[in-house]
Amino acid sequence: MEKIQVKICAGTACFVMGAPQIQALEFSAPEDLADKIEVTEVRCMNHCSQGKGYNKGPFVEVNGEVIEEATMEKVVAKIRDLIAKEEEEKC
Amino acid sequence: MLIPKNYANQMRSRILVKVVESFYKDRFESADEIPIEMRPKDYDSSRCCIYKDRAILKYRMMAAMGYTPQEETNEAKQLKDYGKDALKRQNHAKSCLAVIDIACSACVKSQYMVTDACRGCFARPCVMNCPKQAISIVNGRSHINPDLCVSCGKCLEVCPYHAVVKLPVPCEEACPVGAIRKDEHGVEHINEEICISCGKCLQSCPFGAIVERSQLVDVLNLIHNTDKKVVAMLAPAVVGQFPFEINQVVGALKKIGFDDVVEVAAGADITSKNEAAEFIERMKEGANFMTTSCCPAYFRAAEVHIPELKPFVSNTKTPMYYTAEMLKKEQPDCVSVFVGPCLAKRTEAEYDPNVDYVLTFEEIGAMFVGAGVEIGDCEPAQFAKVSSAQGRNYPLSGGVAGAVGNLVEGEVEFRPERIDGLSKENIKLLKKYATKGSENNMIEVMCCEGGCIAGPGCIALAKKAARQVETYVAQGTNQKDMK
Numbered sequence: 001m002e003k004i005q006v007k008i009c010a011g012t013a014c015f016v017m018g019a020p021q022i023q024a025l026e027f028s029a030p031e032d033l034a035d036k037i038e039v040t041e042v043r044c045m046n047h048c049s050q051g052k053g054y055n056k057g058p059f060v061e062v063n064g065e066v067i068e069e070a071t072m073e074k075v076v077a078k079i080r081d082l083i084a085k086e087e088e089e090k091c
Numbered sequence: 092m093l094i095p096k097n098y099a100n101q102m103r104s105r106i107l108v109k110v111v112e113s114f115y116k117d118r119f120e121s122a123d124e125i126p127i128e129m130r131p132k133d134y135d136s137s138r139c140c141i142y143k144d145r146a147i148l149k150y151r152m153m154a155a156m157g158y159t160p161q162e163e164t165n166e167a168k169q170l171k172d173y174g175k176d177a178l179k180r181q182n183h184a185k186s187c188l189a190v191i192d193i194a195c196s197a198c199v200k201s202q203y204m205v206t207d208a209c210r211g212c213f214a215r216p217c218v219m220n221c222p223k224q225a226i227s228i229v230n231g232r233s234h235i236n237p238d239l240c241v242s243c244g245k246c247l248e249v250c251p252y253h254a255v256v257k258l259p260v261p262c263e264e265a266c267p268v269g270a271i272r273k274d275e276h277g278v279e280h281i282n283e284e285i286c287i288s289c290g291k292c293l294q295s296c297p298f299g300a301i302v303e304r305s306q307l308v309d310v311l312n313l314i315h316n317t318d319k320k321v322v323a324m325l326a327p328a329v330v331g332q333f334p335f336e337i338n339q340v341v342g343a344l345k346k347i348g349f350d351d352v353v354e355v356a357a358g359a360d361i362t363s364k365n366e367a368a369e370f371i372e373r374m375k376e377g378a379n380f381m382t383t384s385c386c387p388a389y390f391r392a393a394e395v396h397i398p399e400l401k402p403f404v405s406n407t408k409t410p411m412y413y414t415a416e417m418l419k420k421e422q423p424d425c426v427s428v429f430v431g432p433c434l435a436k437r438t439e440a441e442y443d444p445n446v447d448y449v450l451t452f453e454e455i456g457a458m459f460v461g462a463g464v465e466i467g468d469c470e471p472a473q474f475a476k477v478s479s480a481q482g483r484n485y486p487l488s489g490g491v492a493g494a495v496g497n498l499v500e501g502e503v504e505f506r507p508e509r510i511d512g513l514s515k516e517n518i519k520l521l522k523k524y525a526t527k528g529s530e531n532n533m534i535e536v537m538c539c540e541g542g543c544i545a546g547p548g549c550i551a552l553a554k555k556a557a558r559q560v561e562t563y564v565a566q567g568t569n570q571k572d573m574k
Contacts, residue, residue: 012465016108016460019553020192020550020552020555054460055105
């Protein structure tokens with residue numbers, strides 16, 4: 001199974017708005033997810049300048065799907081969602 | 092327990108950004124719309140309802156403007172008026188941590204509770220051993236009367252079923268010096284006389300009920316509404332606080348209006364030099380040990396809470412002191428703003444005539460966002476003075492002792508010990524060293540576990556920040572090899 005790509009925006013606004021708290025995924029992801037995800041810190045993905053505004057940050061992309069006002073909770077839920085979908089497709 | 096990632100500290104950053112935004116937009120004219128914008132109708136409230144959320148947001152914004160909830164004398168006073176007053180004040184308010192009483196959830200008064208695991212046994216050691224007769228049997232089970240309980244923990248020790256649990260009050264548990272206590276209504280209050288401004292309560296409160304008076308508006312005002320020259324003194328912990336090259340952060344600070352930026356790591360080099368000389372002198376005079384003095388929370392803790400340790404604390408001044416001294420000598424008319432990870436530095440600055448204002452990394456982060464500055468797009472700028480590898484290593488636990496050790500090598504015996512985090516236990520340990528002596532002769536004390544990179548004013552994850560600091564240290568030259 002290909003790893004799920006988690007891209008955490010590390011532009012100034014997203015970083016101040018709470019991206020570091022999601023970066024904890026790099027060090028202490030839930031045990032069952034740790035080897036299924038690849039977490040990268042990326043430069044500003046421009047979601048804030050495309051009309052949404054930085055108040056909707058931090059932005060995180062999980063396999064290309066954008067999460068606004070991202071929190072650890074939301075990101076982990078999205079990852080679990082994708083894993084469940086993939087497993088369903090296999091059956 | 093400090094909670095590294097949670098909604099409460101995320102909210103603090105957001106509020107700071109909103110306040111900066113509001114300053115730029117209309118000098119706080121529409122600031123009263125912010126709590127409503129953040130908790131609009133139909134929004135899932137964090138507490139009982141959006142109206143309470145909004146009321147608490149107002150107090151948070153007041154703190155960001157430099158006013159504690161306790162300073163509210165007229166409940167009808169609007170945020171825009173607080174903002175305008177903040178812009179008019181000549182001197183910033185004294186630094187202070189305070190509790191938003193309506194946000195404090197008044198965590199359980201009795202710290203012990205009997206769970207369903209209680210079998211109402213015949214022996215009843217809990218009832219018998221309770222020194223305050225606070226335990227009685229209700230519906231066949233032990234019950235603790237919270238009005239009588241003194242939280243001694245005897246019942247927990249003696250219960251054969253482990254049916255008693257301890258429910259901590261997070262702020263009280265985190266405060267190393269017992270400066271935060273409940274009033275008769277269960278709401279917490281901070282005793283300013285004995286508070287060491289470490290900020291552990293603020294980091295640990297799960298309700299985000301603790302706020303701190305910010306000097307953010309004062310600095311914004313100086314930059315934009317006066318022609319004074321404002322200079323930022325950047326603490327070495329800044330490396331790793333933003334995911335960019337340090338020189339770009341310097342560039343970003345200039346872009347938001349600081350006239351100049353100096354590196355406090357250069358002041359750290361003076362601290363290392365003086366502290367090394369002091370250490371050699373003290374050891375030759377036969378002192379048992381010496382402790383560092385650059386952590387202001389620890390320095391104050393020693394003064395107020397561990398007086399027997401005072402003679403062992405180094406008299407050398409902090410990197411902030413030397414940096415500000417140099418700066419004011421070169422530019423006597425400038426306004427100096429220390430930018431760091433630390434809340435206790437605000438208290439230290441009150442006693443230092445060369446330091447005018449103190450901001451945290453979180454606050455300058457909010458300034459970048461509110462001003463629409465993307466650090467990654469900023470022109471890199473250089474520091475005027477180059478710091479050594481040792482000076483750069485100050486923000487990591489072990490860094491200060493390491494810098495002193497580097498300079499005393501070969502002169503006297505050097506046996507360092509790290510006190511990594513000023514907990515209640517470590518305060519006891521330091522008391523023991525002061526009265527009974529210590530095996531090691533150089534004790535480095537850092538109030539925040541991990542060092543300054545884990546300070547309450549930080550943005551980045553301590554682990555990630557530490558890596559970036561290590562890289563920056565590796566790029567520096569050994570202090571011994573510098574001129």
